[in-house]
Amino acid sequence: MAVYTDIDDEELAAFLSDYDIGPALAFKGIAEGVENSNFFLQTASGRFILTLYEKRVAEGDLPFFLGLLDHLATRGVNCPRPLQGRDGAAVRRLAGRPAAIFTFLDGMWPRRPAAAHCGEAGETAARLHAATAGFAIRRENALSLAGWPKLVASCTPKADTVSPGLAKLISDELAFLQDAWPQGLPEGVIHADMFPDNTLFVGPKLTGVIDFYFACNDTFAYDLAVNLNAWCFEGDGSFNLTKGRTMLARYQAARPLSAEEIAALPVLARGSALRFLLTRLHDWINRDPAALVRPKDPLECLGWLRFHQHVTSAGDYGV
Amino acid sequence: MAVYTDIDDEELAAFLSDYDIGPALAFKGIAEGVENSNFFLQTASGRFILTLYEKRVAEGDLPFFLGLLDHLATRGVNCPRPLQGRDGAAVRRLAGRPAAIFTFLDGMWPRRPAAAHCGEAGETAARLHAATAGFAIRRENALSLAGWPKLVASCTPKADTVSPGLAKLISDELAFLQDAWPQGLPEGVIHADMFPDNTLFVGPKLTGVIDFYFACNDTFAYDLAVNLNAWCFEGDGSFNLTKGRTMLARYQAARPLSAEEIAALPVLARGSALRFLLTRLHDWINRDPAALVRPKDPLECLGWLRFHQHVTSAGDYGV
Numbered sequence: 001m002a003v004y005t006d007i008d009d010e011e012l013a014a015f016l017s018d019y020d021i022g023p024a025l026a027f028k029g030i031a032e033g034v035e036n037s038n039f040f041l042q043t044a045s046g047r048f049i050l051t052l053y054e055k056r057v058a059e060g061d062l063p064f065f066l067g068l069l070d071h072l073a074t075r076g077v078n079c080p081r082p083l084q085g086r087d088g089a090a091v092r093r094l095a096g097r098p099a100a101i102f103t104f105l106d107g108m109w110p111r112r113p114a115a116a117h118c119g120e121a122g123e124t125a126a127r128l129h130a131a132t133a134g135f136a137i138r139r140e141n142a143l144s145l146a147g148w149p150k151l152v153a154s155c156t157p158k159a160d161t162v163s164p165g166l167a168k169l170i171s172d173e174l175a176f177l178q179d180a181w182p183q184g185l186p187e188g189v190i191h192a193d194m195f196p197d198n199t200l201f202v203g204p205k206l207t208g209v210i211d212f213y214f215a216c217n218d219t220f221a222y223d224l225a226v227n228l229n230a231w232c233f234e235g236d237g238s239f240n241l242t243k244g245r246t247m248l249a250r251y252q253a254a255r256p257l258s259a260e261e262i263a264a265l266p267v268l269a270r271g272s273a274l275r276f277l278l279t280r281l282h283d284w285i286n287r288d289p290a291a292l293v294r295p296k297d298p299l300e301c302l303g304w305l306r307f308h309q310h311v312t313s314a315g316d317y318g319v
Numbered sequence: 320m321a322v323y324t325d326i327d328d329e330e331l332a333a334f335l336s337d338y339d340i341g342p343a344l345a346f347k348g349i350a351e352g353v354e355n356s357n358f359f360l361q362t363a364s365g366r367f368i369l370t371l372y373e374k375r376v377a378e379g380d381l382p383f384f385l386g387l388l389d390h391l392a393t394r395g396v397n398c399p400r401p402l403q404g405r406d407g408a409a410v411r412r413l414a415g416r417p418a419a420i421f422t423f424l425d426g427m428w429p430r431r432p433a434a435a436h437c438g439e440a441g442e443t444a445a446r447l448h449a450a451t452a453g454f455a456i457r458r459e460n461a462l463s464l465a466g467w468p469k470l471v472a473s474c475t476p477k478a479d480t481v482s483p484g485l486a487k488l489i490s491d492e493l494a495f496l497q498d499a500w501p502q503g504l505p506e507g508v509i510h511a512d513m514f515p516d517n518t519l520f521v522g523p524k525l526t527g528v529i530d531f532y533f534a535c536n537d538t539f540a541y542d543l544a545v546n547l548n549a550w551c552f553e554g555d556g557s558f559n560l561t562k563g564r565t566m567l568a569r570y571q572a573a574r575p576l577s578a579e580e581i582a583a584l585p586v587l588a589r590g591s592a593l594r595f596l597l598t599r600l601h602d603w604i605n606r607d608p609a610a611l612v613r614p615k616d617p618l619e620c621l622g623w624l625r626f627h628q629h630v631t632s633a634g635d636y637g638v
Binding site: 012111 | 327328329331342343344345346347348349350351359361366423424425426427428429430431520521522
């Protein structure tokens with residue numbers, strides 16, 4: 001559930017007077033997003049999302065995030081587009097926090113993605129990757145290879161309380177990945193967190209990708225590996241080859257993978273599984289029992305990782 | 320912040336198929352309401368609120384609440400109107416809970432009500448009271464005179480930890496009200512909780528009254544006394560006579576008060592102040608320090624009560 005900062009009606013009216021969308025007709029905090037506070041905003045001009053950036057998003061990253069969304073939306077990617085105020089700025093302050101207004105995207109996230117949803121996600125990821133060409137600002141991926149040793153060190157002392165043997169499995173996996181991590185693959189800006197709950201669908205059509213607050217510069221094939229983990233496993237930890245095939249085929253129809261990218265997929269998928277295993281483990285170990293947000297299960301990622309450890313080639317994913 | 324039950328997209332699609340509004344284009348949990356879970360719902364037919372009734376609302380009361388809203392909306396009161404499904408029923412089950420869909424009302428609640436807002440609230444209360452005539456279902460007011468002794472007994476042991484002398488003040492006030500409580504005043508269904516945050520305004524116009532989950536049968540003048548407490552005091556505990564005058568004048572323009580109702584206002588206002596003092600004190604004493612919902616300050620009601628104890632006649636409110 002979202003952090004929730006109450007906005008005064010007069011304060012909101014003053015804030016909106018810097019835009020050309022008219023005064024608020026409706027304004028409701030929405031229970032979505034954990035990095036910031038989001039509000040549904042209706043004016044005579046239409047529907048919008050107003051986002052207040054809480055402390056979890058670094059203010060210095062906002063030009064990257066908002067610039068990226070503007071860049072992608074202009075190039076036909078279904079993502080929220082930040083509105084510029086009359087002064088041309090997309091970020092201003094509200095309730096003491098940085099705030100921005102975005103176009104509202106219709107849709108609901110698919111709780112039980114079918115193969116067709118996975119295909120849409122694959123094509124959208126490919127189009128997103130292609131569209132990031134020419135985007136000038138860079139943001140490093142703090143949650144890739146160079147960032148894992150620190151996470152491993154913070155998680156392993158208590159990892160075996162979550163699953164016996166987990167600490168050694170993680171340390172071994174990190175050592176493997178440090179040896180095997182591919183270099184020189186095509187890169188650009190990636191979403192890095194395109195799970196089903198960060199997408200919107202109306203019926204079978206993907207109508208939006210949201211929550212770009214992990215977006216960063218990295219290899220495109222790594223982002224595809226994240227998507228394979230995020231979309232193509234069943235609740236019991238099994239990999240659904242039909243979903244994998246559909247995702248990969250639709251991805252490649254929009255952006256063909258090189259032979260090097262295909263060859264690297266199993267290692268990238270292991271890395272992506274470790275990345276989510278580590279951050280979920282961290283949140284699990286440090287969870288507040290009184291919090292309303294239930295941390296995601298780290299053992300789900302362990303299931304992904306174990307599958308990838310036994311993959312012999314990207315053919316096992318359906319390439 | 321609202322209780323939040325996640326709704327599955329397929330489950331929602333099945334639920335909506337019982338209505339004539341089409342499938343969901345957008346659906347977002349909103350951070351509003353503490354008695355139930357509320358969702359913003361957009362379909363091709365328009366905007367709606369979907370409410371899931373959590374355990375704090377008794378299922379047996381739903382025919383009263385939903386019937387009342389339908390009755391009032393039909394008679395021109397700006398309140399959410401429940402939609403009937405194809406089977407004619409307004410309540411069905413979703414995610415294991417009773418659920419209903421309502422028309423969406425534009426507006427924001429006024430954080431700092433001006434006299435004009437108080438006037439709108441007064442007129443709306445009067446029109447609401449007049450419109451309840453002929454509504455057939457009854458619901459007793461569990462939080463009136465007969466219900467206070469139990470609340471007093473549960474709150475007084477710890478009341479002095481909140482404010483020294485509070486336990487005696489409450490017991491004395493209860494004794495006074497048991498003696499002085501007026502009988503035989505005009506009655507019908509009242510909202511009983513029409514605070515600013517249960518109303519919606521677009522600019523200076525009241526566009527909606529919401530959260531009828533304390534509505535019950537009681538005297539109309541008691542509801543007006545609730546509104547005087549809810550709208551006409553300043554943050555420092557002072558009564559704003561301009562606001563009181565405006566509220567009473569606009570109320571009387573729509574529903575003139577009898578001499579008996581006017582004479583009873585000071586006692587009714589004391590009773591209303593005690594009612595909110597007791598429930599807020601209860602929530603304060605039993606608050607969960609980890610909860611996100613901050614209980615309302617009981618001492619605000621003590622300020623109201625002290626003012627009413629020194630009122631000599633309803634003229635002091637601006638009648």
